[in-house]
Amino acid sequence: MKERESIGSRLGFILLSAGCAIGIGNVWRFPYMVGENGGGFFVLIYVLFLLILGVPILTMEYAIGRSSRLSVLSAFKKLEPKGSKWHIYGYFAIAGNYILLMFYSVVSGWILRYFVLAVKGEFMGKSPKNIAEIYGEMMSSPKTLILFMGITMLITVAVTSMGLQKGVERITKIMMIMLILIMIGLGIRSLTLPNSVEGVKFYLMPNMDNVRKVGVGNVLYGALNQSFFTLSLGIGGMEIFGSYIKKERSLVGEAILVAGLDTFVAIVAGLITIPACFAFNVAPDNGPSLIFLTLPNVFSAMKGGRIIGSLFFLFMYFAALSTMIGVFENDVSFSIDLFGLDRKKAALFAGIMITVGSIPCALGFNVWSAFQPLKAGNVIMDLEDFIVSNLLLPIGSLICCLFCTCKYGWGFDNYIEEVNSGVGIKMSLGLKWYFKIVLPAILIFLAVYGLWSYFA
Template sequence: MKERESIGSRLGFILLSAGCAIGIGNVWRFPYMVGENGGGLFVLVYVLFLLILGVPIMTMEYAIGRSSRLSVLSAFKKLEPKGSKWHIYGYFAIAGNYILLMFYSVVSGWILRYFVLALMGAFQGQSPEKIEELYGTMMSSPRILIFFMGVTMLITVFITSMGLEKGVEKITKIMMIMLIIIMIGLGIYSLMLPGSIEGVKFYLMPNMENVRKVGIGNVLYGALNQSFFTLSLGMGGMEIFGSYIKKDRSLVGEAMLVAGLDTFVAIVAGLITIPACFAYGVAPDKGPSLIFITLPNVFASMRGGRIIGSLFFLFMYFAALSTMVGVFENDVSFSIDLLGYDRKRAAAFAGLVITLGSIPCALGFNLWSDFQPLKAGNCIMDLEDFFVSNLVLPIGSLICCLFCTSKYGWGFDNYIEEVNSGVGIKMSLALKWYFKLVLPVILVFLTVFGLWSYFA
């Protein structure tokens, strides 16, 4: 049997894990949620939930991966008690990883397209109507969407096929370091704009009026939801990186470092976007309209806007591409472990499946826009996102939690032994009751309430 590849350095492991977790949602969703849900109060509650929910589940994925040295389906088959069926979850995790990239590749293509537009100066001197038209033109064109999705997939396949250490780890380290440098530079620039201080106050100062307006229950649920989904837990995304590392360090500290870096990027992203919006008197809208309509208007009227806009979309693309590479590594590992492919063949196979599978998502915004699954106004991407975000991630995390704490699964003693192997922060045995009773209840609540709120 061929020896399993391993990550070359601790920094590589931290940046790879963080790169997989840090995505487009962090960059445009987190800042808006902070501003609308009480500012600094939301951040404090978010960090608390990250520590009591996100970090424990992450250590479980790492522990399963490191103990088995396999990808998620094969890992559950190896660690589960003989005759049990825990591994069935692995098939849903595989589907989740593939379907996630079938819409994430399309959204990443949007950002690559806007990086090219910003670099060419397409926003400079344009009216708000013209900038909105650029967005509409992109979304209505199957050719544009499929082309930039295809370029993103080619880059992802190329990086992954180069090898774990020489390709995935090396390129992700470069991207993440450049991402952080560009973010810090843009953040400092944004804070120096006239009037930006009002944006900082809106973003980070505790605002009890907003809390009362939104409702304390909604603020708490928003922070809980964000703390969970920000780390991409529940479908083996972190498990695979655990399978590539040695036992020289305990897993609690590693998980806390990854969660901390993920939070840092999310907060700094808000310090780039929200103060700039306030400085130029535009509303910090949420979702695609902030990234693709509001901010290009800011860059159009900003001195040096062409350079700033290009750097912004480059940073956004690095965030998207690091997630693409991180999740795609999972898809490659499935083919290596289950089908016996070598890395290059596994990357080509997964790349072809995802590229072809991404075409319906791209067509869902134009030629197939009449197909509205689940509820009115939905598109194919909404259906795919629902499957991943509302089913695979929360249910997968629940199964992972039960597997690591139940005597009918891998068991708490095996989990604790693995998670505490090596030097560093240890997981206390006194938390056994919390892991066995409280964590599953929180995850059931997230699943049920998330489904109810989606359709309500």
Template sequence: MKERESIGSRLGFILLSAGCAIGIGNVWRFPYMVGENGGGLFVLVYVLFLLVLGVPILTMEYAVGRASRLSVLPAFKKLEPKNSKWHIYGYFAIAGNYILLMFYSVVSGWILRYFVLSLMGAFQGQSPESIERIYQEMMGSPKILILFMFITMLITVFVTSMGLQEGVEKITKIMMILLIIIMIGLGIKSLTLPKAAEGVKFYLMPNIENVKKVGVGNVLYGALNQSFFTLSLGIGGMEIFGSYIKKDRSLVGEALLVAGLDTFVAIVAGLITIPACFAYGVAPDKGPSLIFLTLPNVFAAMPGGRIIGSLFFLFMYFAALSTMIGVFENDVSFSIDLFGYDRRKAAAFAGLVITLGSIPCAFGFNVWSDFQPLKQGNCIMDLEDFIVSNLLLPIGSLICCLFCTSKYGWGFDNYIEEVNSGVGIKMSTALKWYFKIVLPAILVFLAGYGLWSYFA
């Protein structure tokens, strides 16, 4: 059997894992979630939930990967008790990684398109109506959407084909370092804008009046939801990176570093966008349209907005592309582990499947817009996002949690032994009751309430 590839350095592992986790959910969803949920208290609760929910599940995915040295389906087959069926979850995890990229590639293409437009000065001097027209023209054109999706997929396949260390690790490290540098620069610039202090106060200072307007329950659930989904847990997205690392360090410290970097990027993204919104009299609770409709208006009115806007969409694209590459590495590893393909053949196969599978998502905004699954106003991307975010991620995380804590699965003792192997922070066995009872209960609530609220 061919020896498994490994990540070349600890920094590479941290940045690669963080790159997979850091994506549109951090730099797009987090700022508008803060805006919609009353500001500072949401941020505090989000960080708390990340520590008590996200980090434990992350250590479980890492532990399964490192103990098996395999991708998620064969990993469960190797670690599960004889004649048990835990590995069936692996098929759904594989499907989840493919479906995720079938719409993520399209959204990444939007960001690349906006980077090009901003670089060309397309937003400068434009009225809000003109900027909205630019957005509508993009969404109404299957050719534009498919072209920029295809460019993103080409980059992803090329980088992954180069190898784990020479391609995936090296390129992701460069992108992540550039992303952090650009973000810090944009954050400093945003903080120097007029009325920026008001934006920072709204963003980071808890305000009971803001929370009352939204509802305490909505704020708590929103923070719980965001803390869970930000790390892309439940479909083996992080498990694969665990399979590439050695046992020299315990997994708790690594998970805390990845979660910390993920949170840092999300918070700085808010420090870029929310003070800018306050500076130019734009409401920060515009939801998903914040990035593509609201902020181009801000950049159009800002001195040096062409450069700042270009850098903003470049860092957005780096965040999206790092997730594309991280998740795509899962798809490549599936073909290597299950079919014995070499890396280039596996990347070409997965790339072809995802590229073709992304076309319906692009069509869903124009030629197939009459198809509205699930409920009125939905499109194909909403259906794909629902399958991944509302079904596969929470249910997959619940299965992974039960697998690592139940005596009928891999078991808590095996999990603890693996997670604590190496130097660094150790997971206490006193938390066994929390891992076996409380954590699964939270995941059941998250899955159940998420489904109910989606259709309610």
């Protein structure tokens, strides 16, 4: 059997894991979620949930990966008690990784398109109506959406085909370092804008009046959901990177570092967008359209807006592409582990599957817009996002948690031994009751409430 590839350095592992986690959820979803959920209190609760829920589940995925040295389906087959059926979850995890990229590639294509438009200066001197028309033209053009989705997929396949260390690790490290540097620069620039202090107050200072307007329950659920969404937990998205590392360091410290870097990027993304909204009298609760309809107006009115807008959409694209590459590495690994394909063939196979599978999502905004699954106003992307975010992520996280803590699964003793192998922070055995009772209860609530609130 061919020896398992491994990541070349600890920094590579941290940046690669963080790169998979850091994506549209941080730089697009997080700022508008903060805006919609009353500001600072949401940020505070989000960080709390990340520590007490996100980090423990992240250590579980890493532990399963490192102990098995396999991708998620093969890992569960190897670690599960003889005769049990835990591995069935692995098929859903594989499906989740494919479905996620079938709409993520399209949204990544939007960002690439906006980067090109920003570089060309297409937003400068335009009225809000003109900018809305630019967005409308993009969304109504199947050719444009499929072209930029296709370019993103070509880059993803090319990088992954180069190898784990020479391609995935090396390119992701470069992108992540550039992303962080660009973000810090943009964050400093945003804080120098007039009236930006009011934006910072809204963003970081808890204000219970804002919370009451939204509803405390909605804010708590939003922060809980975001803490799972941002780390890509529940479909083996992080498990794969555990399978590429050695037992030199314990997994708690690594999980905290990855979650910390992920949170840093999310918070700085908010520090770029929220103060800029306040500086130019734009509502920060404009939802998903904040990035594509609102911020181009800000760049249009800002001194040096063409350069700043170009850098903003470049960092957005790096964030999206790092997730594309990280999740795609899962899809490649599935084919290597299950079918024995070499890396290049596995990347080509997965690339063709996802590219073809992404076309319905692109057509859902124009040619197939009459097809509205789930409820009125939905498009195909909403259905795909619902399957991943409302079903597979919370239910998958629950199964992963039960597998690592239940005596009928891999078991708490095996999990804790793997997590604590190596130097670094250790997981306390005193947390056993929390992992076996509290965590599963919260995950069940997340899954049930998420379904109820979506349709209610």
